[in-house]
Amino acid sequence: MLPEAQRNVLMKEHTSYKIGGPAKYFFIARDKEGLISALEVAKDLNIPVYAIGGGSNILFSDKGYKGLVVKMNIDDTIFNGNMAKAGAGAGLSKLAYLAADKGLSGLEWSAGIPSATVGGAIYGNAQAFDVKMSDTVKNVEALNLKTLKMKTFSKKQCQFSLKNSIFKKKKNLVVISVILEFTKKDKKEIKKTIEQFLSYRKKGHPLKFFSAGSVFINPELEIKDKKLLEKYPEFLKFNEAGIIPAGFLIQKSGLAGKKIGDAKISELHCNFIVNLGRANAKDVISLIKLAQKKVKNNFGIHLETEIQFVGF
Template structure:
């Protein structure tokens, strides 16, 4: 990895960190080291990074702000590319915005509400990046990114890039085409919003933030919702009804506030979290004959 680091350093692509603990870059504060963590300064630099990893045939992984993510205790081999500063451009054109993949969803929703633009109220409190939100079609309060995305600028594995329309993104519940059929990185998104009463928008934003604060344990290290809702059922309610709230394995604990959250109660490992996930899956299957599937993305290597 030292060779590719030196070449990337000469290209001045951004920040380069060897053996960086990914626990510093996930909201649940868990994760072993990345062989090489790269934080590109912009789209041009990211493309140079992708050309280099392809040239050296280095495996690569992309992360955003580290929510909805569980990284293995042994970390991630190869290059980990983090979208953040340098990938957080924002342009407002009437009721349409173009925003970089590294932009904070919470910050974006707050800023847009003050502009009197409606459509992102559901995102108040979603602690991820725009790129990650598009990738997984993040949502809450009955809405999601598929409702507001016009098109997304995607960088594909082969180094090519293109704008995909909403239809081409093939959105469904917490899913997009980027997860399986056409793997890629969301560089930018064009969102179609609508003008509305600023005070009403800000109030709805505040209501959504308050609801999250009162019902979800974001004051503790966590990764967000662990399981997809097996509609019409809700994972959190199933876990609660099964008597699993507060159940703990090692440092990983099912939140007392919300059954679909696992919190890092102190020195939790990815292995602890995975054991707890498997225990919940087995319990729900045994009691309700329902298969739970994880919403949190599990990446990297474990013991």
């Protein structure tokens, strides 16, 4: 019923983690019409559907996914003045460079994030260097998986918050396209900022290994415990910023470099759990649970995961 759909496609081939068993069905959506046809078939046959972008924030189970994985490849982008309409599958980093070439500022923070798409960044309100995806969003066009109806969400209706949006909360909406509003700036200045961010990423992130970026959301908390403040004076600075780096909590819990199977908590950045080559999802999950347990015991803080889990 859907000739372009493939069977038993390994998700390790479609994720930055290089981990994940087979999706029973796999479909690449290159346009809205194709996407709707695939979703109609899935609906008629009662097959569960999971949409992915670049797979750079996902951990698929070693058993894979017993449904249809739709890879969002709708990537047409049109610039108009200081605005752009971008397909959900447009590469985020590429878009940052295209905008920079036009003297448009707003996505510099995303340059160099491998394989991330606009749709994925909207879903999890991706952010870096104190700038969020939502800062550039004007509105979002999304398709309801159940009704197959399109709706345009104003920025307010997107309900963006820390690493969150209505698309993450509801799960039944697929982002199709987004209108972005940039700020006009000097091209050289934008490119200089990009270079600075890239250099920070190169030095501070374990980019030589497969990963899905930061595993945990940095908690928005204020540490009031006097003993903790005395033991870790760094908390005073974090309290001022209103956010505690999860990597700091994991490092101070003595887990830098901790390995389970072929998965490892990076010594360079403890919020990254890297795949040294042959890690499976079970290894990563074991490290996640260990980090959560140790941080809870040491600091009384629950670390919430940022990466998305599929097929567990």
